[in-house]
Amino acid sequence: MSIGHTLLGLLEKGPRHGYDLKRAYDERFGQDRPLHYGQVYTTLSRLLRNGLVEEAGVEAGDGPERKRYAITGAGVTDVEHWLGTPEKPEPYLQNTLYAKVVLALLSGRSADDVLDVQRAAHLAAMRELTKRKASGDLADQLICDHALFHLEADLRWLELTAARLGQLKTAVTR
């Protein structure tokens, strides 16, 4: 999953400092794998270097001073592009797809669009495999079937998510 894009997506709601971003990420997407602080700061400095975020003041506190980061116009364009681009269809994409759907809902974009372009990419991959199967020998057919069943599982998840977008929107924007 692209941590950079996910952090950018989370910054669209407003500037945050690194610790706050880590918490927001872990709460929404880090069920199995919370982010390490190191990852957050390395990612932020890369985003800063590429002009996708900028520093937005320093928050004074009891401890060390904490820099706040804000997304730039180029950062918003980058998130937009990421959300609109389907993932390469391969098994076990649900983490990335889930993050894209949630971020689309949080930012008021169309989550249906995210799911539709992904469905189209998955079906295109499945069409290719179906054609290969038709002209292949039994071994080819079985190998293609394996890939087809995995892609189908993703698509079924996608359809279920599409049917539950209303519920999900209520849950994530609560």
Add this chain to the structure above:
Amino acid sequence: MNDGGFTRGPGPVDGPGPVKVLLEAVDLHKAFGPTPALDGAGLSVRAGEVVAVMGPSGSGKSTLLHCMAGILTPDKGTVRYRDVELSAMGDGQRSELRRTEFGFVFQFGQLVPELSCLENVALPLRLGSVKRKEAESRAREWLERLEVSDVADKRPGETSGGQGQRVAVARALVTGPRVVFADEPTGALDSLNGERVMQLLVTAAKETNAAVVLVTHEPRVAAYSDREVVVRDGRSREMEPVT
């Protein structure tokens, strides 16, 4: 039968220049009681293409298919086959259109149980006044093409689900339809039989340049299509093929 020379009429359609559109639904609305089933859905189908109609249960997929096939009349919007609006036709003309230009495959229950499989396939021809011998000879060819010659003399109840569905496909194609409407055609079959039915249906449709409108909720069945349209809350979105 002439399937050329039909150019796209006005409507929200994609791509530049004239494109051969065979069947086109524009801004269809249809309600059953207070519940809207279609709320502005549309779809353009070109000759020889297989279009999968996908979407959640209750989204309006089957209603869209039934309106496009002239089985249901939309409350608003138009369905045009070649240059003729379906709503401008009388009931008799629409029945004639369905019998001669369209073919239908449903999930199950479409074969007449009292007739043999051969008679079932010959039936649409017989209804069109083709002589029995000629009708049965053509029916036999289609049974052979669908690899079910061996059930010709059996009744549908004596065949397996996969065989019965192939007979149904043969019956849908025997009249040389320009559009085949298939509503969950493999819904009652196991994977292997379902795939074989899809292979045979799509191959036969491509060979005869018939278009297929395929309603399905199964991604592996939709993968036999050239492109998909997604129906959601009675509205449709035509997706461009991904290359």
